[in-house]
Amino acid sequence: MFKAAPGPVTPGAPFEPSQPPVIEGFSPSICSTPESFKEKFLRKTHENPMVSIGCLGTAAALTYGLYCFHQGQSHRLQLMMRTRIAAQGFTVAAILLSLAASTMKSRS
Known part of the structure; x- marks a missing residue:
């Protein structure tokens, strides 16, 4: 129903792949x-x-957990998989904290 007015037409291509964007x-x-x-x-x-x-x-918890799986030690395998999840959580928290620290550092 409503038609938008056409914007200004710029000569040339709006994006040139051989040049970095401005x-x-x-x-x-x-x-x-x-x-x-x-x-x-x-x-x-x-x-x-x-x-x-x-x-x-x-990586260590995963590797040892896979070794326990191969040996048939199901209790130790479960413990290592839980340890792996905790280590992954630690890693994600470390990444987020470093990102927040760098953001605060760049604002100062």
């Missing part, structure tokens, strides 16, 4: 030396070691 208020910083995977992994581990500890705990 975002108001954002100026990208170009890194002169790209990080390797190992360098980035070590930097992130030093920035927030609790996430790495949680990931290692999760």
Whole structure:
């Protein structure tokens, strides 16, 4: 029933895939030396070691739980799966806390 008035027509394509998008208020910083995977992994581990500890705990509980499953130790398997869930919760909490800390740090 109601027709919207057509917006202003801009010459040329609105999006050029070969060029990065222009975002108001954002100026990208170009890194002169790209990080390797190992360098980035070590930097992130030093920035927030609790996430790495949680990931290692999760992997250890899962691995030992699978070993107990293979051995037929159902009681120990259940304990390890519960431990894995606790370690995953710890990891998620560490990620959220580091995100909140970095957000508060950037606002200051």
